[in-house]
Amino acid sequence: MSENYKIVSKFIKDISGETPDIETYLYVKDFISKYQLNIEINSKPLKTQIIEVNTLLKFHDTSESKKRSHFEMTYTSVIKLNEQIEDKKILQKIILCDVQKEIYPELEKALLNLLHTSGYPNIKFEKKVDFDELYKKQFN
Known part of the structure; x- marks a missing residue:
């Protein structure tokens, strides 16, 4: 927890794993190492000093393969800001970086659990997401 905010609630809002048929499963099993992880973050104010932060993880094939x-x-x-934070840059860093670093281990574990129970037991994310670096690239 930071002095600027506190996570008051967190949960999986939506989760989906889709493999349309056995042919696709067998194909994907051989090529899943080519899949990429994308992260999208958005937020919306709920009430004064309370913000909903949604982190969307997509693990998908970026090729044009039909299978x-x-x-x-x-x-x-759901985060509660501890003080009147009016500086947009501080708020952006909380949402895009600080909260993400705090919740990401749980997100990664849940997504890997989905992948493993979907029949892809050997999947691991070797490269860790560096939210500080992503934030710096986007805003500097």
Whole structure:
């Protein structure tokens, strides 16, 4: 927890794993190492000093292959700001970086659980997401 905010609630809002048929499953099993993880973050104010932060993880094939599976999860965090934060840059950093670093281990575990129970037991995310670096690239 930071001095600027506190996560008051967090939960999986939506989770989906789609593999349309056995042929696709067998194909994807051989090529899932080519899949990429995308992260989208959005937020909306709920009431004074309370913000809903939605983190969408998509693990998908970026090629034009007809045989592909799709895995997606939306994880919601409700945060309470501890003080009157009016600086937009501070708020952006809380939402896009600080909250994400705090919740990401749970998100990764839930998404990997989805992948493993969907028949892809050997999937791991070797590269860790560096939210500080992503934030710096986007805003500097």
